[in-house]
Amino acid sequence: MLLHLQRIAVPFEYPVYFTEGVFSPSNADLAAAIAAKEPRRRHRVLPVIDGGVAAAWPSLADDIARYVGARPDLLTLAAEPIVVPGGEAAKNDGAATAALQARLDALGMDRQSFVMIVGGGAVLDMVGYAAATVHRGVRVVRIPTTVLAQADSGVGVKNGVNAFGKKNLLGTFAPPFAVLIDPRFLETLPLRDKVAGMAEAVKVALIRDARLFSWLSEHAPALASGSLAPLAQLVRRSAEIHLHHIASAGDPFELGSARPLDFGHWAAHKLESLTKHRLRHGEAVAIGIAIDTLYAELAGLCSQATAAAVVAALEALGFTLWDDALAMTRACERGERGERLCVLDGLDEFREHLGGELTVTLLEDVGRAREVHAMEERHIVAAIARLRERAGRRGALAAIGATGAAGAATGAAGAVTGAAGAVTGAAGAVTGAAQS
């Protein structure tokens, strides 16, 4: 007997500022963002800064203190800024997350205090997770400092840390209180990270905005050299598309299995763990996009010209579309002969992460995506073999036999979707190996 159908709708709203010199004394945006809902209160703010940013901007802590000190009626510092290690290390260290949670508690951060995070995507994810779990959610203001974080993760609603050898295993959906994007931070970002961050912009362009893709292709030389003006434009347009998607696609907290913003990510997440995070997230995403695009061509979903344009644009932007981890193999299971590419396990791990039916976004054309619920292993292997050839790594993919892949694949085709049990077992093994 149904007692009652409980329905709750919780509206979320957060401003996203695009502003230059966010801590310069005359810039009112940060104070306005924090005080927007309660302009007559003095708000407690705890800055948490990415170690890479703190090193590149030695005056940052003083700048923040001066900014807050100049507005004593609105703002007060809960403590000196906390500096946390930058990069994926931030998300891999469970002890660091626990230490930060303990510190938030010790400082008496309550649900109306602000954790102000200044950093790249990894630090935003880790500190955001710590803040979201203390008192079930301390307010968070994000100040993203990398191309990726400004163009994608910083404006979104997710956080998370890596645990038990799995990427983003622990995390929450927690919209921020406000986001302030200051393109000046990109001045000190190493070229490698500038390039890596562009992968997410290419991703949204490919699935949502053909005009942005043309613009990216046209400005590829300037973008690849790290030129700041076009990078700021890229960040802005990509952030807008992400924001629009989250607000309008009907599933902001990703309750269903469709995940268009994860285009290219099933292989990317696996490559990150196979390389023990030697590859940056964006670098892995670029390879993932290339694999899925070549796959779409091989599976007859998109034209050769479209696939060629995508691969060429990624290369022109400075991405290397091959990593030897793509050729890593493990022994086959359940009587299959030979070996199997480890990266293929990423597909099953992706399904597991989504829950329910496997749903992968693939391109029909630039700006037009569709979802599929199975991928043929032979085409994935052939797509990877093409990338290997392109990278000048001659020779067949040893274990699978890239040239013979088409023949071998008839038997193997079902494995990705059909042999879920076997693949899951193997995935555990690979993940465990990645951890050690």
Ligand SMILES: NC(=O)c1ccc[n+]([C@@H]2O[C@H](COP(=O)([O-])OP(=O)(O)OC[C@H]3O[C@@H](n4cnc5c(N)ncnc54)[C@H](O)[C@@H]3O)[C@@H](O)[C@H]2O)c1
């Ligand atoms: N939550 C989400 O929705 C979401 C979406 C996409 C990606 N992500 C996550 O984001 C992470 C990648 O983020 P990223 O690409 O920003 O890299 P990152 O956070 O790993 O930072 C890269 C490096 O740049 C340094 N750095 C940051 N800003 C700097 C600056 N202005 N000047 C100099 N150095 C600076 C950092 O210390 C670090 O060493 C991954 O963990 C990925 O999973 C999350």
Ligand SMILES: [Zn+2]
């Ligand atoms: Zn991503």
